Amino acid sequence: MFNQSFLFLFILLGIGLIAKNQALIIATSFLMIIKLIGLDTKILPTVGAKGINWGVTIITIAVLVPIATGDIGFKQLGEALKSTYAWIALASGIAVALIAKNGITLLAEDPHITAALVLGTILAVSLFNGVAVGPLIGAGIAYMAMQIVKFFSS
Numbered sequence: 001m002f003n004q005s006f007l008f009l010f011i012l013l014g015i016g017l018i019a020k021n022q023a024l025i026i027a028t029s030f031l032m033i034i035k036l037i038g039l040d041t042k043i044l045p046t047v048g049a050k051g052i053n054w055g056v057t058i059i060t061i062a063v064l065v066p067i068a069t070g071d072i073g074f075k076q077l078g079e080a081l082k083s084t085y086a087w088i089a090l091a092s093g094i095a096v097a098l099i100a101k102n103g104i105t106l107l108a109e110d111p112h113i114t115a116a117l118v119l120g121t122i123l124a125v126s127l128f129n130g131v132a133v134g135p136l137i138g139a140g141i142a143y144m145a146m147q148i149v150k151f152f153s154s
Helices: 004-019 022-037 038-069 074-080 083-110 115-128 135-153
Strands: none
Touching: 004 022, 004 115, 074 115, 083 115, 083 135, 115 135
């Protein structure tokens, strides 16, 4: 029960507490509790396989809440699209979604990269007052950089 993975999670919990990163605190606490009560072999494979898709679904729900509450409607969309900045935001949203798509591919093909992404996020949050936006976009950016390196290395 108290093995290398538990120690690693405990260290990440400590870093999360120091960095005041609520997502990391909740995630590591959840995983440590699952391991402590012995449900890790039953729950973690499912969470590992489907968790990213669940997370994307929850984020999508959160983004759509203003539409569901009526705070954003067709009128606001029409007004926004008259702005140059809205078109920049639209293009940025498309670019980020496409970059993150490749992040899912990278995390599925090379899961150990997650440790480096988490460490990079923790360092950015704790040392540079960055914002933890999750591993998908980081993995997507890493995937793009790897493809560029691969292209120029060939």
